[in-house]
Amino acid sequence: MSQKYLYDGLASTDKNHHEIGNGLVLDYNRVKQTATLYRMGTYIKKVDFSDNVATKLFVTEMVELGANKSKLALVLNISRQTVHNYVEIKKHFGLTGLIHGNMLCEPRNIPSPNVVSGNKAQLVAEIRQQACDERGQRRSSLIFLFSYNDKEQLVENSEQPFVEEHDWEATRYAGVFSYLIPLVTEWKWLQLVMGYFGAGYKIFMIFLLMAARNIRSIEQLKNVRVREAGAVLGIKRIPSRPIVWQWFYSVAKQKLSELLKKDYFQYQIRAGLVSLWLWFTDGHLLPYTGKKNVRWGYNTQRRMPFPGQTNMVTCDVSGRVVDFEIQEGKGDLRNYIKVLCEKWAADVPECPGMVFDREGNGTGFFSGLVKCGIPFSTWEKDADAKKLATLDDALFITDLKFNNKEYSYFEGKKSFTYIPENSTDETEKHRFTLRRFYLWNKSSNRRTSGLAWSGTKDMNSEDCVCAILSRWGASENTFKHLGNRHPQNYHPGFKLAKSEHQDIANPAVKEKECLISRLKNGLNKLYKKFARAKQSVNKDGTPRKNSYQEQLKNTIAEQETELKRLQQEKSQLPNRVDVSTLQNYRSFQRIDNEGKNLFDFVTCSVWNARKLLTDWLCRFFNQDNELVDLFYAITDCHGWIKSTKNEVIVRLEPLQQPKRRLAQEQLCRRLTAHGAQTPQGKWLVIEVGESPVGKK
Numbered sequence: 104m105s106q107k108y109l110y111d112g113l114a115s116t117d118k119n120h121h122e123i124g125n126g127l128v129l130d131y132n133r134v135k136q137t138a139t140l141y142r143m144g145t146y147i148k149k150v151d152f153s154d155n156v157a158t159k160l161f162v163t164e165m166v167e168l169g170a171n172k173s174k175l176a177l178v179l180n181i182s183r184q185t186v187h188n189y190v191e192i193k194k195h196f197g198l199t200g201l202i203h204g205n206m207l208c209e210p211r212n213i214p215s216p217n218v219v220s221g222n223k224a225q226l227v228a229e230i231r232q233q234a235c236d237e238r239g240q241r242r243s244s245l246i247f248l249f250s251y252n253d254k255e256q257l258v259e260n261s262e263q264p265f266v267e268e269h270d271w272e273a274t275r276y277a278g279v280f281s282y283l284i285p286l287v288t289e290w291k292w293l294q295l296v297m298g299y300f301g302a303g304y305k306i307f308m309i310f311l312l313m314a315a316r317n318i319r320s321i322e323q324l325k326n327v328r329v330r331e332a333g334a335v336l337g338i339k340r341i342p343s344r345p346i347v348w349q350w351f352y353s354v355a356k357q358k359l360s361e362l363l364k365k366d367y368f369q370y371q372i373r374a375g376l377v378s379l380w381l382w383f384t385d386g387h388l389l390p391y392t393g394k395k396n397v398r399w400g401y402n403t404q405r406r407m408p409f410p411g412q413t414n415m416v417t418c419d420v421s422g423r424v425v426d427f428e429i430q431e432g433k434g435d436l437r438n439y440i441k442v443l444c445e446k447w448a449a450d451v452p453e454c455p456g457m458v459f460d461r462e463g464n465g466t467g468f469f470s471g472l473v474k475c476g477i478p479f480s481t482w483e484k485d486a487d488a489k490k491l492a493t494l495d496d497a498l499f500i501t502d503l504k505f506n507n508k509e510y511s512y513f514e515g516k517k518s519f520t521y522i523p524e525n526s527t528d529e530t531e532k533h534r535f536t537l538r539r540f541y542l543w544n545k546s547s548n549r550r551t552s553g554l555a556w557s558g559t560k561d562m563n564s565e566d567c568v569c570a571i572l573s574r575w576g577a578s579e580n581t582f583k584h585l586g587n588r589h590p591q592n593y594h595p596g597f598k599l600a601k602s603e604h605q606d607i608a609n610p611a612v613k614e615k616e617c618l619i620s621r622l623k624n625g626l627n628k629l630y631k632k633f634a635r636a637k638q639s640v641n642k643d644g645t646p647r648k649n650s651y652q653e654q655l656k657n658t659i660a661e662q663e664t665e666l667k668r669l670q671q672e673k674s675q676l677p678n679r680v681d682v683s684t685l686q687n688y689r690s691f692q693r694i695d696n697e698g699k700n701l702f703d704f705v706t707c708s709v710w711n712a713r714k715l716l717t718d719w720l721c722r723f724f725n726q727d728n729e730l731v732d733l734f735y736a737i738t739d740c741h742g743w744i745k746s747t748k749n750e751v752i753v754r755l756e757p758l759q760q761p762k763r764r765l766a767q768e769q770l771c772r773r774l775t776a777h778g779a780q781t782p783q784g785k786w787l788v789i790e791v792g793e794s795p796v797g798k799k
Contacts, residue, residue: 264304265746286311290371388400395599399433413431458479486552513540535556589709597694716734742754
């Protein structure tokens with residue numbers, strides 16, 4: 104696989120590679136005064152330190168991504184106070200103050216409206232001292248204010264997470280705490296949810312438990328130990344089912360799921376928590392089994408249409424969820440990909456390569472992607488297998504091993520010409536050329552082909568082939584693994600309304616097509632009979648009018664006239680009609696997805712946290728085939744929990760095998776080292792050890 108996919112800076116012995124915290128690796132060349140930043144093996148940015156302005160901006164960006172200030176200062180050979188001052192100056196005086204130093208600029212958080220000049224480091228110190236004094240005055244208040252992206256909610260002290268203080272208590276759900284720490288530290292997840300919904304965050308904690316322990320519905324919470332689970336989630340105890348539903352509907356009726364999703368996905372893109380190299384998009388059927396008339400999707404496993412919706416999900420190259428959208432019926436993959444690129448264009452330095460399956464295949468769609476400058480890779484639909492089989496083996500000059508299978512491939516070109524519908528202007532034709540890859544799977548001795556267009560993106564042949572092979576066949580499929588571990592089809596709180604899309608394929612057109620097909624079949628039979636019929640003539644040599652051949656001829660003429668009439672009538676009918684204009688047709692209902700969006704937001708949060716945790720765990724456990732099983736063994740652990748004035752401590756029961764236990768301990772130490780805190784300031788600690796119950 105190309106080096107653009109992986110960069111193991113931590114495994115390198117090069118003295119230029121430096122860990123600076125939070126999965127960030129800085130490749131710093133002191134001689135050339137250049138540095139390249141990577142996160143979780145993903146390229147982020149490159150900067151020239153000879154440029155003072157670029158250096159300041161780069162330092163602040165690294166801190167915003169979670170870099171440790173002390174480590175960063177040590178690598179760059181500057182003081183930690185300088186790093187801190189850069190961050191604070193940008194916070195209070197903006198980029199102008201950071202770039203120009205002592206030049207006049209207007210601070211953002213100073214109450215005085217006058218223009219301020221002077222040494223910015225001294226001004227930052229004064230602002231910090233003023234903020235400390237104000238925080239001291241607010242400590243006596245019983246109301247806490249949380250804000251996130253201009254959304255504010257008031258949360259009383261008694262409603263705060265983990266506010267209860269108690270001694271050690273046994274719990275069967277101690278392992279779920281492992282998910283909560285990276286969500287708090289990496290994604291600011293608790294702050295995001297509380298910023299939007301205040302005390303309504305509790306339903307999200309319950310959804311977190313459901314996603315982590317594969318609890319398929321709210322009704323199945325009756326099998327959960329309510330006190331043991333509530334203590335781990337920080338909500339004291341899980342209430343009865345009617346109260347849980349009351350929590351859910353109080354959050355769902357606010358209609359904030361789209362804003363919540365946007366903030367979450369935007370933050371992880373900007374923070375480098377997902378890769379921006381390749382994005383894989385696929386649709387997943389969300390079946391509907393009720394009695395209402397809803398749009399139909401397509402069930403790939405059963406190969407048949409099925410009532411329901413389609414969840415369009417985009418993942419990065421490691422399987423982390425980048426974005427998702429639930430669409431009515433079959434969904435529109437092509438339009439979704441274009442909208443996705445436009446949606447995140449301002450947040451990515453370069454458009455990621457889009458990878459999709461054969462559903463997106465089409466000259467018009469390819470033309471639109473090329474015109475918009477969107478790179479893509481896909482399988483070629485309706486590839487001629489017989490023609491591919493006749494290709495000379497010597498053409499497959501490049502070998503590739505992917506997912507323990509042997510492949511060979513070579514690259515060619517394929518030209519396309521797209522003419523917009525109902526267009527007569529020659530200038531509107533779009534001619535373009537795509538890269539065509541011929542693949543030979545030597546393990547199964549099968550051949551196929553794929554198409555790609557890289558545009559300005561630096562993608563070589565191997566990159567394109569790996570992209571095509573990365574989500575199908577024996578490769579990892581996010582839906583397959585996510586569906587086995589998490590309740591991805593669960594839809595809490597069904598609510599239906601009249602759909603805005605009431606058009607269907609005109610049934611009259613289908614009726615005419617059936618008649619036309621029947622007439623054509625009958626005509627074909629008559630043509631064959633006419634060809635075999637012998638000509639009968641009178642004594643004078645003229646054809647007999649009542650002969651069998653003449654009868655066939657007259658019948659054929661009548662049928663051809665009828666066929667032309669039907670074809671003309673069909674051409675005058677509209678292709679689609681509104682169901683309200685037809686008899687015996689029910690209007691389509693639209694499923695309200697507010698509750699589903701909220702639940703799937705939690706599901707993809709848990710999934711992305713799982714991906715990050717397994718990346719951390721693999722550094723302490725070198726058996727890749729057992730890594731995922733070990734991770735779920737840790738998250739399913741029983742244990743104990745204790746909540747004090749300053750800490751929430753969860754102790755997991757140790758695993759039996761020494762090698763697994765060592766990896767479990769190392770992961771817990773790493774989680775604790777991240778310094779996660781509740782909004783009240785309690786530290787979140789996770790450890791491994793024997794039972795503390797009954798011990799002093």
